[in-house]
Amino acid sequence: MAERHVLGLSGGRDSAALAVYMSHHRPELDIEYFFTDTGKELPEVYEFLGRLEGVLHKPIERLNPERDFDYWLREYKNFLPSPQTRWCTRQLKIKPFEDWVQPSVASGVTVHSYVAIRSDEDYREGYVSGKDALRTHLPFREAGIDKAGVMEILEAAGLGLPEYYRWRSRSGCTFCFYQQKIEWVRLMDEHPDSFEDAKRYEKNALEHGSPFTWSHGESLEDIARPERVAQIRADHDRRVERLKARRLTNALRDTPIEIEDIYKSAAKLCLTCHK
Known part of the structure; x- marks a missing residue:
């Protein structure tokens, strides 16, 4: 059976550590790394992704949605996204990913998606597609790797943290409504x-x-x-x-x-x- 292995990067700490971890522990897998770019990211995110590519010795594919934030804002009648209506996540992150892997799923290829949920994050769930051919894996949870373990992976790789962690807690759009x-x-x-x-x-x-x-x-x-x-x-x-x-x-x-x-x-x- 044909298989495909993908790992999404947010520009944040955990997904970067997972990419490094998988490259070291599962080198036999030809993992495709991707980043869904909203066009509204911090410049520090792009800088960090560039450094990560150097560590992985592999390019990170940018999934640029054909319709950007401004397009979807007009479609939603200029209503801002919010915790109650997270249309930004759906249209600018999830949909580009689904469009990217759908041809493989439709042709019978099993797509394995690796998600950076740590062992100390019992409250989190991975993306569920509803399709048997698109399977989600949680390597950190399976290996018992917590936040401290993530930091160790990044330090050992010489990568460190994205610069924005100095003043911000997350990657994502500059105007993310989850900011404090x-x-x-x-x-x-x-x-x-x-x-x-x-x-x-x-x-x-x-x-x-x-x-x-x-x-x-x-x-x-x-x-x-x-x-x-x-x-x-x-x-x-x-x-x-x-x-x-x-x-x-x-x-x-x-x-x-x-x-x-x-x-x-x-x-x-x-x-x-x-x-």
Whole structure:
């Protein structure tokens, strides 16, 4: 039976580590690495993917949807995507992947898809196609590899973390609605042009009757006000200090504090975008 092996990369930590892991532990597999590009990614994501290609000694295929974010925004009557209506994940991530593998599935080829769900992520599920010929595998879960194990893989490969982890918790679009308030403030610091683009999208959507803003409960215009920025930074700092105080009870735990540790938002993320 003909088979095909694919592994999707988000530009994030876990999927990159899985690619390195599979290249070392299953070198006999001719794995095709791919990245579904929305065109709205951080520049740090593209830089990291370039470094990853050097480590893998293999190209990462870019799956560019024929219809970009702007096209789908018009199709959805200028309503922004949100946690309630995640049309961006469906149209810009899942559909390009399905279109890419569908010819193989239709011709009887079994497609094996490897997904970076760690052993410490019991709450996550892999993509389920509903087709016997498209099979999902979770190598990290099967091998008992957790977050610390992922870090070890990246460090051993000389790859390290994407640069955006310095200020942000995830890959994905610059205006991802799963960002915390502090991440919006930091986007304004790191990539002011992208923040302004997100504001324009939001203003246009609100003018067309969209019930959603990018950040729950307030507009980016409000978030960008100096007094609100100061409040968001202060609230974040308090959260960090509280978490540090709790961690002092376990002297053996010295892992860096990350945004997802503070806000416990990992369970909400789009797996397709952020792994």
